[in-house]
Amino acid sequence: MSTTVTPGHAPGHTDHAHADPTVPVAHGLLAEFETGDAMAHAIEKAVAAGYTHLDGFSPYPVGEAADALKFPKSEMGPVMFIGGLTGACSGFIMQYWANTWGYSLNIGGRPYFSWPSFVPITFEMMVLTTALSGFFGLLAICGLPRYNYPLFNSKTFDRATRDRFFVCIEATDPKYDAAATRAFLNDLHPLSVEEVME
């Protein structure tokens, strides 16, 4: 796709462009690499050069890329922990309330609050809510499902799930400048550099 953004409509100043939805706005510059290592290396370089709004895309997880993006730890652990704890507590309280107060049955003279028999369901509830909070938490935090991601407009980006590794420096980056950023990316010896429109 050719560059259609004039300096006056630099993508950093999106308020101008958004006034007229027919004017295409750049989402960012997409560089294509042959290997995961090259992608991770490029991200490292870009981060060192001061870019902050960028991301890497690969067909399988490349841990070095996330590290280079200064994303060493995911927030999913606490999300799932809190989810699981909530499930376990509510499961236990539900059983306690239902069988001790709500609908108390005398089973063989056992105490109404015979907590050991509530353990299996408490455990199952914990596992269930951990899994569900992990799944839905992942989608929510990643902003998924989203079908219309701008990079899908690119001609080559569908190979991100096949055999190519991409780095995208987004136009919202304060340091973004269509020409300078393109030159910077070209210095990293990518297979191609493409400007992708919103």
Add this chain to the structure above:
Amino acid sequence: MATASSTARSTELPLEPEMHPLVRSTYDQKPHGLVSVGDAIGNVVLDGKHPTGWWIGFLAGFAMLQILAMAVCWLFYMGVGIWGINVPVAWGFAIVNFVWWIGIGHAGTLISAVLLLLHQKWRTSINRFSEAMTIFAVMCAGLFPLLHMGRPWFFYWLYPFPNVAGVWPQFRSPLTWDVFAVTTYFTVSLVFWYLGLVPDLAALRDQAKKRWQQVVYGLLALGWRGSAIHWRRYEKVYLILGGISTPLVLSVHTVVSFDFAVSIVPLWHATIFPPFFVAGAIYSGFAMVVAIAIPVRKWYKLEDFFSDHHLDIMGKVMLATGFLVTYGYFSEAWMAWYGHTLYEWGTTMERMFGPYGWSYWCLIGFNCVFPLTFLWSKKIRRSPFWMELICISVLIGMWFERYVIVITLTREYIPAGWGHYAPTLWDYATMVGSLGLFLFLFFLFLRYLPMISITEMRELLPKKQGGGGGHSIMENAP
């Protein structure tokens, strides 16, 4: 989308002399690359061409599914009286098949979760379809308690829901534990499976040529784009799911064993029950995985991914769990004798030499003697023919294990309470029908979803071939 040039370019990559032994292409003698892995697995789904074997399996499953439909309709009309259940044996085939199916399901989660945590890279080739197997097996398992209820449309009474009568489930009952355990197990397995599928569905979306495939797989892929930060979160979730699924597998079959062990029937309230049930579940589950994988890999020419090496490892796991199960049988008999309990010993003798003694010896033969004699040999473990035979034997043997447990009810403490149990035609029809449901769903899965994880196979590729250098999916997770 793939272009001719992309395929050509990737095969020009330098050949790796020491390939990862798990990803070796035996067909063209060229090592796999990112593209060829995606094509080998994805084209099975996208091409729409299917080997004769697929049609045989699918149509057999579909035919048996009709038997299930008939059996269920007749059951709804007539009630559970059409089954052979009676007073000493109130559950009969329903619980035999329930426990059998749920046990089969366990191998899937075990392969995906436990082996993930143990960094076993060979799991990659089999985890996807064994997870699918888990889901379908749990569906078949769930069918039986549901039908046995007599009024299945009231199944939701087992769940705690606020109602005008103010009635709540009895949470001290193993039956209620079962409901929670099986529901949780099904949901978590589904989440685990689907989460693993998302990147592969995205790969299929981008690889598909037909519009409907792009739309359907695009919707299912949830807009996955392989962002580095998404991957990191994804891996973390996947790892934690593996971590919680491991105790879940153990807990589910433990809870299922509580259905028996919390009673006071002789030979049922043994402390060995939970671990012995879990071992049996893994045994039969692995047997089902291998029994299905052997024909499927042949039909789809996927021997590259599911190699004889896998058969060997699976055989070893079966050998180990087979011995655990055998120890369980021994321990039951030993405790009955050594414990000097009149009823336990009497029931043991009835089990072995009573009217249903044949089923006990079938169990020992199919489950212990035949498999454990032959699984010792590496040659046999690597032979598809022998492994298929052994696995079918284990599946039959494990079914008899549950049958023998249930049949214990015909001989209780007082002779006045003794009885007989014989399944009816409708019992068999429901059982065969559940097998049909399983095959039907499984063959649909083979047709429409990638049966091997494309993403994880790509990670296994050596770096020179574009892969992650043999990192399994979790090793990048923080």
